[in-house]
Amino acid sequence: MTTTSLELAIARHYAKNQRWGFIWALWTAVLWGAWYVPSTALWFEPPYVSIDPNDLALRLTATAVMTWIHAIAVMLFLLVWNMTLGKLRDYGRTMVRFQRISKWYALASLCGGPMAIFGSYMAMGFVGPVFAAVTSLFYPVIGAVIARLWYKEKISTRAAIGMAIIIMGGMVIYGPGIFGELGVTNTNAWLGYLGGIFSAIGWGTEGAVAARAMDVTDPDVGIQCRFSFEILFWSIFILPALAFYIDMPVGQLLIETMQNNRAMLWIMLAAACHAYCYTSFYRSFSLIGVGRGEAIGNLYGVFAVAFVAIFTLQLPPWYFLLGLLLTVIGSFVMFREPAESTAELRSVNAAESST
Amino acid sequence: MKIHQKGFLLIALSQTKDSWDDDLVKLAQAEYNLTGSVAINGLYVALNELAAAGLIVRTQEKLIERVAVQARVSFCYGVSEFGRTRMLETRLHADNVISN
Numbered sequence: 001m002t003t004t005s006l007e008l009a010i011a012r013h014y015a016k017n018q019r020w021g022f023i024w025a026l027w028t029a030v031l032w033g034a035w036y037v038p039s040t041a042l043w044f045e046p047p048y049v050s051i052d053p054n055d056l057a058l059r060l061t062a063t064a065v066m067t068w069i070h071a072i073a074v075m076l077f078l079l080v081w082n083m084t085l086g087k088l089r090d091y092g093r094t095m096v097r098f099q100r101i102s103k104w105y106a107l108a109s110l111c112g113g114p115m116a117i118f119g120s121y122m123a124m125g126f127v128g129p130v131f132a133a134v135t136s137l138f139y140p141v142i143g144a145v146i147a148r149l150w151y152k153e154k155i156s157t158r159a160a161i162g163m164a165i166i167i168m169g170g171m172v173i174y175g176p177g178i179f180g181e182l183g184v185t186n187t188n189a190w191l192g193y194l195g196g197i198f199s200a201i202g203w204g205t206e207g208a209v210a211a212r213a214m215d216v217t218d219p220d221v222g223i224q225c226r227f228s229f230e231i232l233f234w235s236i237f238i239l240p241a242l243a244f245y246i247d248m249p250v251g252q253l254l255i256e257t258m259q260n261n262r263a264m265l266w267i268m269l270a271a272a273c274h275a276y277c278y279t280s281f282y283r284s285f286s287l288i289g290v291g292r293g294e295a296i297g298n299l300y301g302v303f304a305v306a307f308v309a310i311f312t313l314q315l316p317p318w319y320f321l322l323g324l325l326l327t328v329i330g331s332f333v334m335f336r337e338p339a340e341s342t343a344e345l346r347s348v349n350a351a352e353s354s355t
Numbered sequence: 356m357k358i359h360q361k362g363f364l365l366i367a368l369s370q371t372k373d374s375w376d377d378d379l380v381k382l383a384q385a386e387y388n389l390t391g392s393v394a395i396n397g398l399y400v401a402l403n404e405l406a407a408a409g410l411i412v413r414t415q416e417k418l419i420e421r422v423a424v425q426a427r428v429s430f431c432y433g434v435s436e437f438g439r440t441r442m443l444e445t446r447l448h449a450d451n452v453i454s455n
Contacts, residue, residue: 006418009428017403086394089387093359100445215408216445217361218401286404346409346437 014339021287025296031277033303038269047256061248068234073271104213105225113230116202122195135196137170142204144291163295165330170301173323219282410438
């Protein structure tokens, strides 16, 4: 055995970890892109399709109801995943350590659920799916900045350039289409814009907050903890408040949704995409970091357009190819970063002084 | 209730100066009655994640030659100062490891 063969094996080991990190992040993008199809279709099914666009309170309540049912369905898919991997007991062991560990997942669930997913549904419902997708494109910047400032996650110049190119690619894909949606006269469109901002800040913050707990816990278990807390927040605080204090028809919307097989089908499809999208998302964080994971995850823009083209049999416009080219270049810039730079994701000495 | 697996690995490592990944994995296997390649690979991945997050550091490495498959690199780990800080923050200490 020579030193060279050992060095080669170490280099191979780091490269393998980095490759898996990028593979998980790419799965995030594929499944996230697919998620937009059933999530948007849901708005065209009863009881949601018959809600007056100007009935602000009812539309927001409907968004809350669909997000809650979605979260429960995601939880079911995650239960299957962790049961298959034999991690259910570890889930219980992690959940009970609330004060020191799982509280971070509770906070991540607030950022990702009531803020980001709800915000995204708002953006889809009040402005349109293109706008919802564009605003979310900026979440990696927020995630990377928080991770950098909070626990000194290392972001190399190459990673930052790759991230910028991917975001630019997303803008090229969606940018021209957004004008059609922004031009629509809708007095409540500001709620969609607000929802878009919520989704960018929410998902960016969620990644950084969850990664804080994930350094001492398993990512698969972490995502299940996160969705458990999200369901709790909707069930105990938000939906009862809407039903009892504002007297909104939460129960009626719930029953009508459950009785509509097509609405439930869209929710189950969206939840299946989101459950495994999130699992891949969290797994990528622990291998390549929040900034890189979220940036590659941003390729969802490409996949969302591709999936819509597949389901509607309409070819995407020419600028899609330009955007696709940019996002692929951005991904390669990041992937060609030396594997050693993802072997240690934090500037540990700096992180010690910042905790 | 037992501590979660990643917490167990950190605590086990903190009780020795340095430990090889294979020994840590065997300890965790015995603690949680884990068998099968999925569970065992999961423990190696957990060690990689702890190292990437800077909680543990690689102190030595060696090549493990294997029949018919590519040689595998094995790492010896130690808990970093940052790891000890995170253990204190998250109250991960030896008292948590109770086999039942």
